[in-house]
Amino acid sequence: MSKIMTLEVLSSIKGAKSSEAVNELFEVIKKAVPLSSGGDFLQSGVQSAVSLNSLRDDVVIASSEEERRLIRENFPKEKKGFLVVSKVIED
Amino acid sequence: MSSEIVKVHEDLKAGKISCVQLIQERLKALKNSSNNTANYLLTEFAMERASKVDEKIKNGEEIGLFEGIPFGIKDVYLLQGQYASASSDFLRNYKSPYTATAIQKLLDAGAIPIVKENCDSFGHGSSTENTVFGASKNALNEELVAGGSSGGSAVNVAKGYTVFSIGGDTGGSIRQPAGYNKVYGLKPTYGRISRYGLMAYASSTDCVGPISKSLEDILLLLNVMSGKDYHDQTSFESEQISLGVIEKQIRGNEFKIGYYKNFIENKALDPELKKDFIKFIETLKSNGVEVKELDFFDGNILVSTYYMLAMAETASNLARLDGTNYGVRHSSDSLKEGYAITRSENFTEETKRRIVGGNQVLSHGHAEEIYLKARTLREQIKEQFDKEFTEVDIILSPVSTGKPPKIGETLKDPLAMYLSDAYTVGFSLGGLPTLTSPLVTETGIQITSAKGQEEKILKFAKYIKDIVE
Numbered sequence: 001m002s003k004i005m006t007l008e009v010l011s012s013i014k015g016a017k018s019s020e021a022v023n024e025l026f027e028v029i030k031k032a033v034p035l036s037s038g039g040d041f042l043q044s045g046v047q048s049a050v051s052l053n054s055l056r057d058d059v060v061i062a063s064s065e066e067e068r069r070l071i072r073e074n075f076p077k078e079k080k081g082f083l084v085v086s087k088v089i090e091d
Numbered sequence: 092m093s094s095e096i097v098k099v100h101e102d103l104k105a106g107k108i109s110c111v112q113l114i115q116e117r118l119k120a121l122k123n124s125s126n127n128t129a130n131y132l133l134t135e136f137a138m139e140r141a142s143k144v145d146e147k148i149k150n151g152e153e154i155g156l157f158e159g160i161p162f163g164i165k166d167v168y169l170l171q172g173q174y175a176s177a178s179s180d181f182l183r184n185y186k187s188p189y190t191a192t193a194i195q196k197l198l199d200a201g202a203i204p205i206v207k208e209n210c211d212s213f214g215h216g217s218s219t220e221n222t223v224f225g226a227s228k229n230a231l232n233e234e235l236v237a238g239g240s241s242g243g244s245a246v247n248v249a250k251g252y253t254v255f256s257i258g259g260d261t262g263g264s265i266r267q268p269a270g271y272n273k274v275y276g277l278k279p280t281y282g283r284i285s286r287y288g289l290m291a292y293a294s295s296t297d298c299v300g301p302i303s304k305s306l307e308d309i310l311l312l313l314n315v316m317s318g319k320d321y322h323d324q325t326s327f328e329s330e331q332i333s334l335g336v337i338e339k340q341i342r343g344n345e346f347k348i349g350y351y352k353n354f355i356e357n358k359a360l361d362p363e364l365k366k367d368f369i370k371f372i373e374t375l376k377s378n379g380v381e382v383k384e385l386d387f388f389d390g391n392i393l394v395s396t397y398y399m400l401a402m403a404e405t406a407s408n409l410a411r412l413d414g415t416n417y418g419v420r421h422s423s424d425s426l427k428e429g430y431a432i433t434r435s436e437n438f439t440e441e442t443k444r445r446i447v448g449g450n451q452v453l454s455h456g457h458a459e460e461i462y463l464k465a466r467t468l469r470e471q472i473k474e475q476f477d478k479e480f481t482e483v484d485i486i487l488s489p490v491s492t493g494k495p496p497k498i499g500e501t502l503k504d505p506l507a508m509y510l511s512d513a514y515t516v517g518f519s520l521g522g523l524p525t526l527t528s529p530l531v532t533e534t535g536i537q538i539t540s541a542k543g544q545e546e547k548i549l550k551f552a553k554y555i556k557d558i559v560e
Contacts, residue, residue, distance in 0.1 A: 010450040011406070012413065012427070013443050014435040021506035022402070022448035028395035029461050035471050050324045063189075070172065070188040076420035085415060086426045 094307035095254050096160055103148065103159050110144040110159040114205060117161045121206055121252045126228045128243035128252070130166045131174045131207040137161070140203045157315065158201030163247045163256035165240075166207040167214060168194055169288040177290050178212045178222035181418045181437035191288020192323065193257060193299045193316040200315050205253065209243030212439045213409065214261050214292035216240050217508050218501040219268070221441040226498050230272040235495040238268030241302065245272040248302045255303040255312060261292045262397050263490075263515025265300045269527040270490035270535035275552075276302045277309050280542045281522030282327050284313075285320030291408040293401035296519040306337055306552050309526070313545060332546045337553040343380035346551055349483035351387040354514060359390070359492040367532040368489050371559075378558060383483055388472055390513035396472065397516035398509055399452050399465040406449025409442070444505060469520050476521040480541035485551050488514050490527050491534045528552045530559045 007016040063071075077084040102108050114137050121129045144159035164170060167177050169187035176182045190198065198204070211221040219227040219242025227237035230249035237246045241258030245268035248256050258265040260278035269276025277300045284299040291297060301312035310332055320326045350372060355365060376382050414420030414433035421436065423429040438446065452462050479486060492511050501508050518525045518539050525539040526548045536555070540547045 005454075007447055007450060008431070009427075010454060011443075011447050012410075012430040012434050013438070013447060014431050016443070016447045018451060019444050019448065019505070021504075021509065022398075022444065022451070024506055025395040025398050025448075025509065026451075026457070026461055028391050029399055029464055029468070032392050032395070032464065032468060034464070034467050054324065056321060056324060066171065067188045070186050071417075074185055074188070074417040076414055076416075076418065077422075086422070086429055088426065 093305040094311065095304055096156060096308050096311055099160055099254055100154075100156050100158075103144070104154065106148070110141040110148070110203075111138065113159065114138060114141040114161055114203060117205055117252055120250070121247070124250065124252065125233060126230065126237070126246050126250060127225050128209050128227050128237070128246045129206045130176055130178060130209050130224050130243070133170075133173060133205050133207065136173060137203050137205045144201070144203075155201050156311070157197065160202045160254050161205045162197065162202050163206045163208045163244055163253035164194060164204050165210050165244050165256070165258050167210060167259055167290040168257065169290075170194055170204060170207070174207060175290070176207075176223075177214075178210050178224055179437065179439065179442070180223050181412055183223065185417055187288075189288065191299075192285035192320045194288065196316050196318075197257070206247065208241075208247060208256060210259075211240035211242070211264075212442050213290065213405065214240040214259060214264055215405070215439070215442050215445050216501075217263070217267060217511060218496070218498075219243060220498065220502050221439050223439065228498065229495055232495075234497055236271070236498050236501060238271035238495060240264040240268075241276075242268045242271075244302050245269050245274055245276065248272070248274045248304060255301055255308055258300055258302050259289055259292075260298045260300050260519070261296050262401060262519045263512050265298075265302060266515050266525060266527040266537060267491055267512070269302055270529065271495040273529040273535070274302055274304055275306060275309050275529060276300065276527045277313065277545070278519070278525050279313060279317070279545060280329075280524040282323075282325045283329050283524070283543070283545070284316045285318070285323040285326040287320055287322035291404075293404035294408065295400065295404060296397075296522070298519075306549060306556065307334060310334060310337060310549055329543065332549065336546055337549050341550055341554040341557065343375065343378045343554060343558070346485055346547075346554070347381045347383065347483045348375060348485050348487060349383045349385045349479060350487045352384045353387055353389065354488050357390055357492065357513065359510065359513070360489065361493045364489050364491075364494070364532045364534060368536070371531045371536070372487075374558065385479055385483070385486070387475065388468075388517065391510070392468065393472070393517040393520070394510055394513050396465045396468045397512070397520055398448075399461055400469065400520075402445045402449035403452040403462055404449070406446045406453065409438075409446055441502065441505065472517060473521050476523060476541070484540060484544075484547055486539045488537045488539070489532060489534070490514060490537045494533055524548055526552055528555055530555055
């Protein structure tokens with residue numbers, strides 16, 4: 001089932017609406033005519049991603065005790081020694 | 092040699108000043124400054140390190156070139172245990188769990204960070220007015236903006252509060268404030284310096300770079316911070332650049348120079364900046380430098396391509412800020428409502444504009460018409476750069492379309508702010524190294540070369556210095 005999401009929902013920002021300044025930039029792109037000699041980035045296979053051969057090994061590196069302490073300190077809500085997260089809802 | 096790093100190093104070694112005294116003086120200057128460049132002073136952190144440097148000197152031990160040198164960090168970098176707010180309410184009390192790679196390399200060399208510097212929130216701006224810490228003021232005239240987004244960093248260097256500062260450049264955020272405050276600012280080749288520990292704005296163009304008063308210091312800092320990093324897979328290994336390349340006499344006929352004719356014919360370009368730029372091109376020609384006129388993409392296309400991609404990337408990067416793991420959290424009856432209130436109340440208006448714009452760009456319908464087209468345009472821009480650099484060594488351009496505006500003017504007209512980035516964003520899309528030299532025009536001159544060619548840029552900047560000064 002297709003469902004149209006509003007900008008407010010997409011951005012998780014109350015009252016989010018499109019801006020005139022940004023719309024002007026959209027118009028420039030819509031009207032832009034790419035060079036006939038240049039490749040479409042999807043067709044040409046030009047990608048900015050790191051190649052598979054250069055990927056680092058998938059290893060777990062333990063964080064330091066200080067790093068863990070700071071992560072806990074940064075957590076917005078704690079109760080009886082537990083880090084409190086919101087209930088997950090589905091709708 | 093005009094390196095301030097070397098000068099301070101010699102003073103420390105000769106006992107002309109102690110490191111504690113040096114750090115105290117700079118911290119005091121920052122505290123008493125009316126330029127509003129400091130989000131957090133790192134007093135305790137810095138003083139502890141300064142004492143250790145003095146102890147080494149007292150014991151007759153050698154100190155390294157960077158040991159005891161006070162520097163500033165744009166407040167988008169992580170420094171373990173210290174605040175990193177991105178000039179936002181969202182992260183005003185956030186403490187860095189680890190240290191950014193580039194900053195760690197400077198710490199390892201012995202440099203001492205003394206301040207987390209004011210900037211546009213999450214790098215979203217060109218004036219350092221989009222900040223919850225209040226606008227930074229220009230080093231040369233406090234009625235004018237500092238430039239942005241690394242405005243606090245450029246002002247601190249220009250005022251001498253820091254010996255150097257580390258800015259971040261996504262679409263011109265080091266180069267433009269460097270020009271506005273008459274200091275040097277380098278955006279290196281994308282990937283030359285690791286981005287690990289830099290809060291992501293637009294990951295495909297984000298760069299770490301130095302701001303300083305001298306070319307020598309830019310070179311020294313580039314050497315210290317460059318290199319491949321396990322934590323940033325886009326980073327790469329690079330050669331160190333010898334100081335000798337900018338110490339010897341440089342001849343103009345070593346270079347082939349290009350400049351974009353349409354940049355100079357742009358109606359938005361300030362007439363005085365234009366006049367000074369053209370006059371300099373004539374000076375180069377009369378000095379035997381080969382200069383070629385080039386054509387490039389229209390400024391509006393460059394700006395729009397850059398902002399479409401940057402907004403799409405920042406919307407994705409900032410999606411993680413929902414109050415769950417860090418930052419501020421507003422609880423509500425429902426999870427979605429909690430997210431929405433948290434984000435609505437803690438992002439600035441400009442940041443919200445970019446997030447919403449980015450989500451539009453990526454949404455069904457727009458993704459094909461705008462995002463994918465912008466990606467294609469970017470590839471064509473990169474291809475054209477590749478072609479240009481088979482014909483010329485260096486491309487020169489103005490840094491900004493205008494002179495620094497008065498504080499309060501920029502954020503009123505976001506479109507004008509975006510368009511004012513016309514001369515910097517193209518080089519960011521190309522991932523090219525580019526330096527602002529504070530010479531030639533009132534807002535400096537931008538010197539760009541092919542990827543990995545920072546040495547050529549530094550040499551040509553030295554040549555400019557020799558013929559202008």
